[in-house]
Each structure stands twice: as structure tokens, then as C-alpha cells.
Amino acid sequence: MTHFPAPRTLADVDEQELLDTVLPRFATGDDVLVGPGDDTALLRVRSGAALATTDTMVLGRDWLDEWSGGGDVGHKLVVQNVADIAAMGGRCTGLLVTLVADENTPLHWVADFTGAVADAAQEAGTVVIGGDLSSAPDGVRMVSITAFGELDGGGPVLRSGARPGDVLAIHGTLGRAAAGLLLLQAGTPERGADLVRAQRRPSTAYGQGAVAARAGATAMLDISDGLLRDGGRIARASGVRIDIDPEAVAGDIQALAAAVGADAAAECVLTGGEEHTLLATFPAGAVPDGWRTIGVVTDGSGITVGGRQHRHIGWDHFGSARAGDDPGSACGGPAGRRPDRAGPA
């Protein structure tokens, strides 16, 4: 029998040693007037206003260690926060990063997480300006980012500006991250390595947020909880109805069918979360190059597919434990989250 040495964990270092390991991974930038290590960061704001958003991932709920490493988690956390900045039409200018972890957390997990955050921040054209380290009871691990941004002559593009006559368009893919999760859940990741990668390491064309804003996007968000749920949020905030054209998403469904089957493929495209593709409404004729029209905005309320309400809406963080609930979509939401029943729009 071979004995491996136990991996070093957070219990083997004190807070200062940990900071001394982590902080050199983070680059700095001209607009970071005070970086990590003091009570607060100080970030230059050139345009008179700052965008700010925060998003959290929890072990056992948003990821499982069996399926995602520390690097995957760090990468995804950056993407989902920076995508929110992009979805306002903005450019990300800085990140605060929080790690809450128990003492048994391996140091290599922390190093993988930190390295991926640094790399993904660089890809997004931004830097880590500070954060927080906290200990947690056994088995608890949670990571969080607050992202800052600025608008460079366009936006903010809210959810509430869609008007009847506008068209609905996306920049990027649909359902791939959810299909990848289905494969992980089924224990068949080899059926779609690219889909599993889309689940573990999503990507978003951040710069297209500002492109959409300058083109006159009337409403925008990124697809976190599924096309229907997030599209429904635009419909609700704007006081309009949105109808998805089934023909426009048929190719997205077809592309997933070989890996997960036709029915699950349709659910992934319509209700799969964590895709982080930008979803926006534009006046007809104003859709920028590289964007794809997938629906229309009309008078009314709610979101429909080919004029009909779909069975399932997408993913909800709470309220999924009520007795008698619809068992929900076949398509995977975030790891550990349960699908929510379709509700009134």
C-alpha cells in the first residue's frame, strides 16, 4: 500500500502567510490607487459613476468538488460577475474577491482558485483590487466577487427599456453549460467534452455589452438562470410580452441533441442557466453584427415560445421545496439547485 502525504490545508498557515501567498498573484492597474492590503481599496472612477454588482457561489449548491476544481470555480465566478457589468453596457474596472473556507480546505484548491481568478480577470481586462478571507465551519466553502465597472459612452442598459416592435437577440450560445451539467450528472462527460467545458469554464464576449449599448439596445442582461426566466425578467420589467421564435433556436437544440437527446436539448436551450450569453432587445434594424435575432417584443406580458407558454421557466434560488410542485425541467440547473415550477409570468 502506498502512503501519500496529506495535502497541506488552510490549518497549516496563518492569515498573513495565506495573504502573502495569494496577493502576488493579482496584477495591479493604473486606476488602482490603493490595492489589496489596507482597510479598503481606492479605485479611480473616470466617468462620474461606478457600476457595482456582486455574485456568490456556494459549495454543494453552485458547484461540487467532484465536478469542478478550484480553477473552474474561480474562472466561473469572474465570468458571471463581469458578464453582469457587460450586460449594463459597461467595462469592468476592478474586482473584490471573498473566500470563506474551513480549515480542511487544501491549499492547492486555494491556489487553483486564486490563479484562475487572476487569469480570468486578465482576460476580462480587469484586476483584483481587494477582498476578504474568512474561516468557516467544517464543510462550508463559499466564494464571492464584487465587480466594478464604468460606462464608456453608452448605457446603462436596464432591463426595463424593451418596447413593442423591438426584436430579441443574443450574442453567443444557448444551453451548452446546462447540457454539460447533464452529462456530468449522468456520468457520461465523454459524450460532450466541449459541453462539460462550457459548464466548468463558461465564456462571454464581454465587449459586446458596450457594442450593444452603442447600437441602441433597449434592454439587456446575461443568461444566468435560463433564456425563459431571464427573458421573462425583461418582459416583466419592461411591461411587454416577449415571444421566442422556435425556428431561431432549432439549430441550438439540434447541436445538443446528439449528446443529451432531443427533449433534454430543448429544455437546456430554453431553461438552462449559467450560460452567461448576452440577451438584449433592439429596435428592429439596429441589431449589431454578430448578434442573432431569436424573438420579438409585443404588447402584453410574459414570455412565450411560438406563441405558447412553456412548461418550465428556469431556475429559482428559493421556493423549490413546496409540496406538490411540478418536478420541473429535465435539464440541469446549477449543480445542486432544484428546478422550480413554472409560475405565472
Add this chain to the structure above:
Amino acid sequence: MTHFPAPRTLADVDEQELLDTVLPRFATGDDVLVGPGDDTALLRVRSGAALATTDTMVLGRDWLDEWSGGGDVGHKLVVQNVADIAAMGGRCTGLLVTLVADENTPLHWVADFTGAVADAAQEAGTVVIGGDLSSAPDGVRMVSITAFGELDGGGPVLRSGARPGDVLAIHGTLGRAAAGLLLLQAGTPERGADLVRAQRRPSTAYGQGAVAARAGATAMLDISDGLLRDGGRIARASGVRIDIDPEAVAGDIQALAAAVGADAAAECVLTGGEEHTLLATFPAGAVPDGWRTIGVVTDGSGITVGGRQHRHIGWDHFGSARAGDDPGSACGGPAGRRPDRAGPA
């Protein structure tokens, strides 16, 4: 036997219902250009730069439900974040609030937390501009705030500016929050209701941060992890030695002795965390009214009390599980945290 109805929990509402309950509690302000409910907030920044900091509290580590209600947790979370803004010499301009909780979390806990955050934000002259709600596995609850601020003609006051010849001064109390925790741990809260309140609902004179900055403070922070540990951070960052005058803190110790005993009182004053009193260095003669000089800055390194190194330094988030560790200070740190051994400064 009387039957009480089971309290409603997060499982009884969906995310939108929860948001509809929570959001009306939060006021708005003239500088909040986009508030809660969209992908990001948009906050006006008048001075060309924004302060930003984040701090997290974890159930079972930073609080116990037996000792602190949702209102206590919300209040303390605001105080510890806004105190960090004040400790740079800044004024808080907005808060992002994160709640991560399992479905069994009672709705009344959420309401108490939310209400206290709103009230404490108002006391601090600031508003909630957005946040994040996430579900968690059973038994996991975590709250986090990111605070933004601006400098109004003074600061930023870093930790690194203390110079030999400066004096060390505080605005506020020492050791009271830690003494209150000791009473809770001993099951004798009646021996010091005011101390227990200092533990549950700390307060800080936020405006004194800007006062100190304008008076020429050379270094500043708020006491989160204990006078010696936080003072040691100034010494380390500034490349100086700090010596606490035992006579200057004798009254603080005496004030706690009746409730917790003389030895524990001394430990609370020197190493007790969560006090959030502002601690700053000033050129001799520049200490503002209302501040109290408690030590001096000299050449050298580390922090001493009457010229001698103290046994214990204060509280550390990690590294407390090593075999053979000093059992640590008798004085309580944050609920659930273990004292760390004294290390080299």
C-alpha cells in the same frame, strides 16, 4: 400541550416574492442612479475615486443564533464594513448586501436581518444599492456586505504612514465587545448587559475617520481583531515599533474587571476583537478633540505594552489548529473562532 404553527421559511417563497419583501425596506438616495433589481447598481462618484471594501459573517463562526438574532447580525455587518470606510478617512456612499441561506431559514430571521441593515445604513448615512440572494446547503448561512465610499478632502489614510515620533490614539472604547462575548460564553449575560449589547450591536463614530484624516492622521484602521493585532498591522506596514502605555488603558481594564475579572479584562482590552473603535497615529500635538492617546511610535518593529511583548496577539482566521499551539488568550474573539498563538511581529 400547545401547538405553535411552524414558522414560515425561505422554502415557502420564491426568489421574486422574497425580493418583493426585502427591497422596499431599502431607502434610495440622490447618488443612486440605478438601484436594486437590475444586473448592477450604478452609483454616482463625485470625487474621481471610490473606496471599496467587503466583509463577511458566517453562522457558527462569526455568530451563533443562540446569542445573536438576525437584527444583531445585520447591524454588526453594516458597522464593520462602514468602519473600514471610515478608517480610510472616508464617507460611506452605498452598500451591496449578500444573503446566502438554506431553505429552512425562518422568514422572520431574514426580515430582522434586512430591517437592521436598513436601519444601520441610515444611521451611517448610506443606503443599500443592490446585492445577491443565494441558497445554500442545510445549516449554512452567510451574510456579506460590500461598502463604497468617497474621500471628502482628506485621506486616504493608509496603514503604512506611521512615523517615529507619532503618537497612537483611539476614538472610543476597548475590549467591551469581547467582554460581552465572554459573558455570553459563561452564561452570565446579566453581569453586563451593556457589554453584551456592545458585542451584539457595536457602534463606531464613523465621522471621526474624516476628522482624523483632516487632522493629519498618518495611519489608521478600526479594531477588528484586537488592539495588539491591529496595532501590529500598522507597525508592520509602516516599518515602525508601537508601544502601548499601560497607564493609558488601565481605566479600560478597570471598567471591565467587575464583569469578567481583572485578568480577562486585560486580555479583552489588549486582544479583544470586533470593537470597531478607530485606531490612528498622529504627529505629536495633532490629536483631535475626543481622541485619547494610548501609545507612541518609535524606531524598530512590532508592538509592545510598556516595552514588553504581550503573550497573545489577537485573533486569526486561519492557522489555529496546529498541534502544540498555545491555548491562547482567555478573552473571547468572534463567536466560534479560536485564539491564535502569539507570533513574531
